[in-house]
Amino acid sequence: MGLYDGMDATEVGSSAQVAKALDIPVLLVINAHGMSRSAAAMEGGFVSYDPAVRIAGTLLNRVGSERHVAMLKRVLQRPVYGALPRNNDLEMKSRHLGLVMSFEKEYDLKALASFMEENAAIDDILKLSCATRQAKQEGANGERSVRIGIAQDEAFCFYYHENLRELERNGAELVFFSPLRDDLPAVDGLYIGGGYPELHAANLEAAPAREQINKASQEGMPIYGECGGLMYLGEGIQSDLGYHKMVGALPGSTIMTKKLQALGYVEAEVVGSNPVVEIGKIVRGHEFHYSRFDCDRDATFAYRLRRGKGILNCRDGLVEHNTLGGYLHTHFYSYAIDQFIQSCKSYKRG
Numbered sequence: 001m002g003l004y005d006g007m008d009a010t011e012v013g014s015s016a017q018v019a020k021a022l023d024i025p026v027l028l029v030i031n032a033h034g035m036s037r038s039a040a041a042m043e044g045g046f047v048s049y050d051p052a053v054r055i056a057g058t059l060l061n062r063v064g065s066e067r068h069v070a071m072l073k074r075v076l077q078r079p080v081y082g083a084l085p086r087n088n089d090l091e092m093k094s095r096h097l098g099l100v101m102s103f104e105k106e107y108d109l110k111a112l113a114s115f116m117e118e119n120a121a122i123d124d125i126l127k128l129s130c131a132t133r134q135a136k137q138e139g140a141n142g143e144r145s146v147r148i149g150i151a152q153d154e155a156f157c158f159y160y161h162e163n164l165r166e167l168e169r170n171g172a173e174l175v176f177f178s179p180l181r182d183d184l185p186a187v188d189g190l191y192i193g194g195g196y197p198e199l200h201a202a203n204l205e206a207a208p209a210r211e212q213i214n215k216a217s218q219e220g221m222p223i224y225g226e227c228g229g230l231m232y233l234g235e236g237i238q239s240d241l242g243y244h245k246m247v248g249a250l251p252g253s254t255i256m257t258k259k260l261q262a263l264g265y266v267e268a269e270v271v272g273s274n275p276v277v278e279i280g281k282i283v284r285g286h287e288f289h290y291s292r293f294d295c296d297r298d299a300t301f302a303y304r305l306r307r308g309k310g311i312l313n314c315r316d317g318l319v320e321h322n323t324l325g326g327y328l329h330t331h332f333y334s335y336a337i338d339q340f341i342q343s344c345k346s347y348k349r350g
Helices: 015-022 037-049 066-075 109-119 122-129 161-169 197-206 209-218 228-233 338-349
Strands: 026-031 055-063 080-085 146-151 156-158 172-177 189-192 223-226 236-239 242-245 253-256 262-270 282-289 291-294 301-307 315-320 323-326
Touching: 015 026, 026 037, 037 055, 037 066, 055 066, 055 122, 066 080, 080 109, 080 122, 146 338, 156 228, 161 172, 189 228, 189 338, 197 228, 197 236, 197 242, 209 223, 223 228, 228 291, 228 323, 262 315, 301 323
Parallel strands: 026 055, 055 080, 146 172, 146 189, 189 223, 223 323, 236 253
Antiparallel strands: 236 242, 253 291, 262 282, 262 301, 301 315, 315 323
């Protein structure tokens, strides 16, 4: 997604809208490979498209030589904060849902840091980021009333950081654990985010947490899974690596596909009882996946989508016992998370 790309043909949700709302400058990154004056036309287009967006300067990527950089600086109107030479050794790899994660060590982070320090004006860029007023950040609630397990490892790693902070702010103690390696910790609820469970399906199948989470679900523990979390909470995953059993807390199985199944913003109305959000609320987020989740047509869903695809017939948020799983990656700032906290408190009290 580019600077001005938002929901449909509007600016809603775009980086440009965020920059204007927060009154912060924009550093425009230009892929300068094979360009000279065309880079100036690109810069000019971005600057003039919406004058309310403060484009402070440019960072040139994939430049060819010092001569190339000098040529670009002559034609660009905004300050140039760096010029990154082409370097195939530092190219970041990607897969079907985006970049290879940093902890997979497919590239050298120290080498990347050195490369940036050598070729970009880091101090000047940092000064840009400090040029606006500092937002007041609300601290976390001091009382820790419930413990919520957060699945975090190679298989589950897609979280909005703000979601975790919002749980803490509402009184949750976050307990991070790995479904690949750890037993289920002593917690009052679970949050299983997105990731790549299909790449680790054999190990997830063999790990003790799988049956432990199933037992916790049967006993009514509030469990919330997003995308990869949905896949893990289902009965199994079918991929090129074969079929592997998963938790079995939700009725249905995941089929991996070569074709993109859904990508975009989602708006959902909560129409069914669930442990996370009250009926009647509106939930916003996004969906992005190369799988389908096969379940019965009479399955129980919490969400009716006003926008998006979901699991089945514009429905998402499959519910079983006190477990909720869906393809929707939600942002907790779009609705109050207190029902999830209350569900965890009720489970804790027994």
